[in-house]
Amino acid sequence: MAEQDNSNLAVPALGSSAAYQLANVTKSAPQFDSLTPRWITRLFDWKGLETGIYRLNKVQEGDTPLDILCSTGDTSNITEGFVDYSTSPREYVLNSISTIINVNTRVSDIYSSPFNQIQEQLRLAIESIKERQESQLINSDDYGLLKNAAASQRIQTRNGAPTPDDLDELISKVWKEPSYFLAHPRAIAAIGRECTRRGVPPQTVQLFGAHFLTWRGIPIIPTDKLFVDGHKNPKGQAGKTNILLVRTGENKQGVLGLYQTGLPGEQSRGLSVRFTGIDKQGIGSYLLSLYCSVAILADDAIGVLEDVDVGNYYDYE
Template identity: 75%
Template structure:
């Protein structure tokens, strides 16, 4: 409308109150692709316990008698087993989500509040699961690698020679390397400096660096020690080479079969009821473990210096 010669228009602030707002679901910055849980082979358990029976190495009389004589005595023997095999009990990662019924009743359009809370909690559990696969005190891969499969970095920075040494340790059908993104970047710099840039390969629609045809899979669950400050230029981490697969006597993830309220492998969601204050409660549990079936299924490059680009430029 006009007041004299002055033109007055609807204010942007007033118009904003009538506008529809496009909203996102809550964005969770800490989520990762979790390639490790996708690439590992998984074995479902019925009782939550896995017993790893192994051959007793060293004195097994399996020598093959080679002779051209017709009348040769066949050697006698047997294959002995370890008498006290290790047992793995599934680890439980659990949390409880509480949602007030007033919140879910009144504010569930367009986002269903209960489902959104459960989605975010499940994502958190799965992130914790991947971390435990590496770092758990009992079954974590870093804590169960045989001493003979541990390699020290030659120069600190990860080099092609270092990764070749890992391949020499896991030479029976190696599946993939695992490394922190900063370690992968450091390896790429070393390769470029030597004039042997690593090739890329495609998995799950994504590109990965590789070495000798073996993909290098990034994960931030292989922690970098020392990078506590944002301006820190270096830190130490590990790089793993893994063979996975039950038939290949590799590294295998373990989970519980047929859980009540099962949502995915080893993960269940159960409704616990509504209390006197109108708060609904949900129990989320994820049961998992990991086992190295044969010691040569995994090797680790230790004390890897992730370095910094500027260190090479100086």
């Protein structure tokens, strides 16, 4: 009797689609592509306010920096008088960045393992608010660094691309203990190209466990909140942006971040989270509010290099 050949017959086995139904899936928390390190809020000096208002008192100066005494007479070559103050100082009122997060209680009750749905919603909303805060610190018409820098502290690039000469001139505007440059990552790449082209490649320094390029020992901090042609995430084509040089700290008459203290439901500096209740449809609501502003204590605390050409990615391939 001939023996049967089974070599070409498929062997029955459990399929992957069916097996998948019994498998545990390891899940990540929601990833937020737009998040950034937000170096600016880490580098600022911050001052807490009791009432949400900061009055920036200034000396009423004369024609020269040394001409500040209001003389009342000259007795034996000794000038007598007093140092006068401005009678109309600027007041900064804290800006509010707020949002409301709604979560269906049925969803949070049933679908909160392994990640708590309410906590994840609040975490992502807080991250979004803090990204908005950093953008406002630079771009707010009311108090942002870019819009409120003095006209005398603004300079133009010589040839479009940011050169060592441009950076040196910016330092000459903020020469009293400058703290750091702020620039879009593409502007920093352009700085590296131009400096290397001239044979003076930038050195690096380590801060917060990260490495930054420097110029004249001053760190160059990246932020995508200094837009290129008005966009946060521009494509590779050429565009224009600005580079800032900042001096920080109240004792240095620099830039000072402001926030509200003692908030109900305070989660972090100037940020509160408050549960506002559940409606008849079972929707729970949470109010998130962040109060902040920034004061430029002296005109020479910030300088702006304008019309910086970041170049075209494809020109350097």
